[in-house]
Amino acid sequence: MNIIVTGGAGFIGSNFIFHMLAKHPAYRIICLDKLTYAGNLSTLKPVMDKPNFSFVQTDICDREAVDKLFEEEHPDIVVNFAAESHVDRSIENPGIFLQTN
Known part of the structure; x- marks a missing residue:
């Protein structure tokens, strides 16, 4: 099973x-993350060397990049954790919340 996890560098x-x-060592996990304030690549350090894990830095709003990733990886499932989450940031720039979330 191939799973794309968006926002995978977040908590x-x-x-x-x-x-x-x-739990599922035979699954392939592809992490897609933009690495904004909420994502930290060092969080994924324990799995970066696993053969069934890969990391792709891109924005889920970049349709061309996401389409290319889907063509390459043929995911069975997409689990979306990519989201703007800090309320105070929504006051400063609410439009970005509409794009990402």
Whole structure:
């Protein structure tokens, strides 16, 4: 099974990835993350060298990049954790929340 996890470098997404790789070692996990304030690549350090894990830095709003990833990986499932989450940031720039979420 191929699973794309968006927002996988964030707290919830990374813990989902850790759980899935531990519980389903035959699955392939592809993490797609823009690495904004909410994502941290070092969070994924424990799984970066696993053969069934890969990381792609891109924006889920970049349709061309996401289409290309789908063509290459043929995912069975997409789990979306990519989201703007800090309320104070929504006051400063609400439009970005509409794009990402």
